Amino acid sequence: MASTQRAVSPGAALLRSSRLFSMPSPIAPPPGYMSQATKHKSETATAAFPTHLTVTTPSASRMVGDWGFKRPLPLKTTTKSTFPLVRVKKVDSIEHVTDFQSASDHTITLEKFREMNMSFSVPVPKEMMLNPTLISVFEDGRDFTTPAPSNLKGAMGPRSDGDPLKLRWKFRGPWLAGMTDGEFDRYISKSVRARRSEFRQFLRERLAAQKTADRNSSIAEQDLNTPQTAIPAVKAEEITEEDLLEYTRGLRGDRHELFNLVSKFLDLAPVSNADSALAPGMLGHYMPDKKYDLYRDSPYAADGPPITHPSAGLSYLRTQNFMENHPLYGPQQKHASIKARIVTPRFGVTNQNPKIGVNGFIANIPAVETSFSNRRRNDSSAVSSRDAIPGLNDFDPSQLGGSKVYVQVQTANVDATGKVQLRLLDRDPETDIVQKETVGEFDTFAHAVKEASQPTPKFQVPSGERKYMPNRKFGSAPNYGLGGSSLRDF
Amino acid sequence: MIIREFGVRHGRKVLAAAAPLRRGQQQCLRALSTETSGTPVATADPAVEAALQTNPENPSPVPSLFARDWETAQQLRRNLMPVGTKVEHRYSPNDVFRNPPGPKDVTLELLMASQAHMGHHASVWNPANARYIFGIREGIHIISLEQTAAHLRRAARVVEEVAYHGGLILFVGTRPGQTQIVTQAARLAKACHLFTKWTPGTITNSDKILPGIPVEIVDELDRPVGPAFNQHLMDRRALVPDLVVCLNPLENFTMLRECSQANVPTIGIIDTNTEPTWVTYAIPANDDSLRCLAVIGSVLGRAGEQGQKRRMEDAKNGKVTWETPSEIKQFMEIQQKRARWSKRAAEEEAAATSGGGGPNGQSSTTPPKSSDRSYGRTPSTNRDGTPIFHADEALAELQMEVDLVNAEEDVSPQLRNTPRRGD
Numbered sequence: 037m038a039s040t041q042r043a044v045s046p047g048a049a050l051l052r053s054s055r056l057f058s059m060p061s062p063i064a065p066p067p068g069y070m071s072q073a074t075k076h077k078s079e080t081a082t083a084a085f086p087t088h089l090t091v092t093t094p095s096a097s098r099m100v101g102d103w104g105f106k107r108p109l110p111l112k113t114t115t116k117s118t119f120p121l122v123r124v125k126k127v128d129s130i131e132h133v134t135d136f137q138s139a140s141d142h143t144i145t146l147e148k149f150r151e152m153n154m155s156f157s158v159p160v161p162k163e164m165m166l167n168p169t170l171i172s173v174f175e176d177g178r179d180f181t182t183p184a185p186s187n188l189k190g191a192m193g194p195r196s197d198g199d200p201l202k203l204r205w206k207f208r209g210p211w212l213a214g215m216t217d218g219e220f221d222r223y224i225s226k227s228v229r230a231r232r233s234e235f236r237q238f239l240r241e242r243l244a245a246q247k248t249a250d251r252n253s254s255i256a257e258q259d260l261n262t263p264q265t266a267i268p269a270v271k272a273e274e275i276t277e278e279d280l281l282e283y284t285r286g287l288r289g290d291r292h293e294l295f296n297l298v299s300k301f302l303d304l305a306p307v308s309n310a311d312s313a314l315a316p317g318m319l320g321h322y323m324p325d326k327k328y329d330l331y332r333d334s335p336y337a338a339d340g341p342p343i344t345h346p347s348a349g350l351s352y353l354r355t356q357n358f359m360e361n362h363p364l365y366g367p368q369q370k371h372a373s374i375k376a377r378i379v380t381p382r383f384g385v386t387n388q389n390p391k392i393g394v395n396g397f398i399a400n401i402p403a404v405e406t407s408f409s410n411r412r413r414n415d416s417s418a419v420s421s422r423d424a425i426p427g428l429n430d431f432d433p434s435q436l437g438g439s440k441v442y443v444q445v446q447t448a449n450v451d452a453t454g455k456v457q458l459r460l461l462d463r464d465p466e467t468d469i470v471q472k473e474t475v476g477e478f479d480t481f482a483h484a485v486k487e488a489s490q491p492t493p494k495f496q497v498p499s500g501e502r503k504y505m506p507n508r509k510f511g512s513a514p515n516y517g518l519g520g521s522s523l524r525d526f
Numbered sequence: 527m528i529i530r531e532f533g534v535r536h537g538r539k540v541l542a543a544a545a546p547l548r549r550g551q552q553q554c555l556r557a558l559s560t561e562t563s564g565t566p567v568a569t570a571d572p573a574v575e576a577a578l579q580t581n582p583e584n585p586s587p588v589p590s591l592f593a594r595d596w597e598t599a600q601q602l603r604r605n606l607m608p609v610g611t612k613v614e615h616r617y618s619p620n621d622v623f624r625n626p627p628g629p630k631d632v633t634l635e636l637l638m639a640s641q642a643h644m645g646h647h648a649s650v651w652n653p654a655n656a657r658y659i660f661g662i663r664e665g666i667h668i669i670s671l672e673q674t675a676a677h678l679r680r681a682a683r684v685v686e687e688v689a690y691h692g693g694l695i696l697f698v699g700t701r702p703g704q705t706q707i708v709t710q711a712a713r714l715a716k717a718c719h720l721f722t723k724w725t726p727g728t729i730t731n732s733d734k735i736l737p738g739i740p741v742e743i744v745d746e747l748d749r750p751v752g753p754a755f756n757q758h759l760m761d762r763r764a765l766v767p768d769l770v771v772c773l774n775p776l777e778n779f780t781m782l783r784e785c786s787q788a789n790v791p792t793i794g795i796i797d798t799n800t801e802p803t804w805v806t807y808a809i810p811a812n813d814d815s816l817r818c819l820a821v822i823g824s825v826l827g828r829a830g831e832q833g834q835k836r837r838m839e840d841a842k843n844g845k846v847t848w849e850t851p852s853e854i855k856q857f858m859e860i861q862q863k864r865a866r867w868s869k870r871a872a873e874e875e876a877a878a879t880s881g882g883g884g885p886n887g888q889s890s891t892t893p894p895k896s897s898d899r900s901y902g903r904t905p906s907t908n909r910d911g912t913p914i915f916h917a918d919e920a921l922a923e924l925q926m927e928v929d930l931v932n933a934e935e936d937v938s939p940q941l942r943n944t945p946r947r948g949d
Binding site: 045046047048050051054056057059094096097099100101102104105106107110126127128130132456 | 617635660664672675703706
């Protein structure tokens with residue numbers, strides 16, 4: 037390869053290897069809302085993902101404004117942050133200024149995300165939310181973009197629960213469920229309409245294959261001794277116009293088959309079939325006496341395929357299944373809890389599910405019943421989440437810097453708009469305490485001493501409504517009548 | 527614990543070294559030692575112990591342990607220096623000022639590292655610069671590094687030769703941040719510098735703008751000639767530079783215009799949006815990056831330094847590379863004529879006195895001192911009639927001076943105008 041390269045001047049060779057020339061061109065910004073007027077959009081909000089390269093500089097150069105670009109960047113705005121991080125949108129503009137802004141938002145977020153040791157998994161369908169099987173996006177059966185036979189082999193492994201072709205994350209065609217009317221019309225007129233004759237040929241080949249299969253099966257039924265390979269297959273050229281017309285008419289009545297053919301021809305991204313074909317009311321759409329391949333939804337059917345690789349390059353870990361070791365307490369069953377912000381409480385300006393900010397990413401509370409849930413729990417402790425997580429339901433103005441909560445993150449995935457979605461688990465008080473002690477927010481020993489030195493509260497016969505009693509202890513010596521005068525209390 | 531005892535050990539040593547100890551210090555030492563965890567503090571040095579035990583009334587001389595420790599540390603450092611990690615020199619923004627690169631150090635790598643190749647936004651270009659432009663990247667024009675290097679070397683050669691021929695060079699950079707660059711270049715090349723606004727008319731209307739600017743006359747070894755030319759200096763016009771180096775031609779269009787009117791050659795850094803015909807010698811480069819300007823400025827400064835060095839060496843060997851300005855020659859001729867006349871008048875007066883004649887009116891003029899080495903000698907002819915000027919480092923702004931140089935002491939004097947030092 038090197039010999040075929042054109043010889044260039046020394047200056048050109050230098051420039052080619054320069055840092056300015058190796059800056060990647062910016063990627064497309066995150067897709068905006070379809071209707072800007074009805075959505076709240078913040079100008080200062082951090083974009084869902086970075087589009088420009090982040091540039092840094094040594095501290096000595098930063099003090100003189102030298103970032104390696106056309107002109108020194110102004111010291112007033114670039115020397116105040118702890119880390120020198122800048123994204124340059126325009127090296128020079130018509131106004132003779134360098135258009136730049138701080139890139140701390142995305143870069144520090146990436147740093148924090150890496151500290152979480154998070155792995156990316158394929159999105160879990162809603163019906164499996166409770167006990168999901170997490171599959172890494174880097175598994176062979178998932179991480180492919182073209183339907184090559186070698187890729188399909190991995191996809192057809194022991195646990196193939198979908199159309200292997202649809203397990204891909206990248207498709208040539210669009211995701212129809214996410215298109216607006218205008219976009220759909222444009223797609224039909226620009227891309228689809230011109231391919232009519234191509235589609236006819238595609239149908240011809242399908243019909244020929246179908247005819248071959250039918251003939252083979254009928255021959256096999258009549259005469260078992262005739263090998264099927266002896267009979268030549270029906271070729272696409274042998275299909276007449278009348279046959280094709282008949283086949284097309286038949287397809288019009290068979291929506292399932294038609295959609296399969298169209299989506300295969302256009303390589304459409306999968307759409308959810310939960311509402312259409314598989315629904316019980318839709319059984320009338322199926323042709324009688326015909327075999328259908330019914331698969332479960334593709335993981336990307338519900339929300340659309342991701343616009344990047346499903347890991348977005350944020351993490352290359354395949355699994356969370358490793359054990360952390362604590363210097364005092366030894367190996368830990370769960371990963372260290374992460375201190376997160378309660379960004380939006382439940383009963384704030386709007387009554388909605390609370391939002392948790394985990395290391396710069398907004399996460400929803402778990403969809404299943406957890407300590408984050410609003411309802412009272414029915415177990416004996418009878419602790420409502422209102423007490424368990426202060427600030428989760430109502431905004432707590434007394435907390436300096438806002439209310440915080442320690443959370444456990446199970447996995448992450450990238451959605452169709454390029455946002456990172458974190459899946460939170462229920463809190464684990466023990467893990468929280470271990471982490472709090474590690475960062476110096478809690479003294480386990482002092483807490484234990486304090487607890488042990490407190491007198492055992494008297495046992496009271498529950499009367500009427502059960503009340504929540506903190507520090508209530510059952511099963512101590514006085515309660516069992518071993519401590520002397522406790523019997524009198526009964 | 528360990529740290530504290532460590533501190534106590536060393537603290538005792540240090541305090542002991544500052545003998546004689548006062549009572550308070552001893553208490554302080556004691557307090558320090560009682561604060562430790564009880565581990566006995568070993569005082570290996572008997573001198574320290576002696577110092578601690580010494581009665582403050584009759585102090586005994588204690589060797590300076592401080593100095594000895596320092597010597598030991600230095601010895602250790604010298605021994606351990608080559609051991610372990612090799613410390614390499616890393617880039618520092620001040621390198622270009624600590625060790626300014628010269629014309630020999632101009633490489634494409636240096637120019638690229640100092641962002642010389644970054645032109646302006648492609649839409650604001652001046653098409654006259656098309657031959658310097660390599661292409662477009664990131665929306666800006668990329669200046670060809672080879673072109674920059676070639677033009678920079680040529681400009682350095684011009685500066686060097688002008689300095690060699692005793693010309694007056696002026697470095698101009700009026701943007702914020704260019705002060706250090708311009709002053710450094712001027713210091714190296716023994717030139718003048720300008721880092722504030724160019725007063726319009728400083729060349730074309732210098733009689734009004736620069737009246738009475740101090741000027742002195744030096745000989746070929748840059749030595750001031752003395753007060754003999756004071757009368758000439760009083761009605762002398764302000765100097766005009768022989769070469770102007772401009773770091774930001776865009777803002778100094780007026781100055782470049784005046785230079786072209788006065789036939790002064792100019793060197794300018796031409797970015798892709800600048801008109802290259804404004805200057806005589808263009809250096810296509812990025813004029814916004816201070817790093818690039820510092821490199822170019824120091825290269826030109828070093829070139830000037832080299833030229834000055836060559837000129838001084840030749841002058842010591844009796845070779846003078848420039849000629850006396852015509853005004854000075856004219857003045858000297860007049861002075862010589864006056865000297866002859868007054869001499870003749872004196873002779874005639876003496877003859878008349880001896881023969882009974884009266885004194886001549888010419889005797890009232892002040893004759894030059896015959897002891898002055900500049901007088902009574904035939905000045906050499908000037909080559910083109912324009913004075914060849916010589917820059918001086920210590921002059922801020924545009925202070926013009928004149929200097930007079932004797933080329934060959936015994937044959938004919940060469941005198942030159944220079945901006946006077948220290949003014």
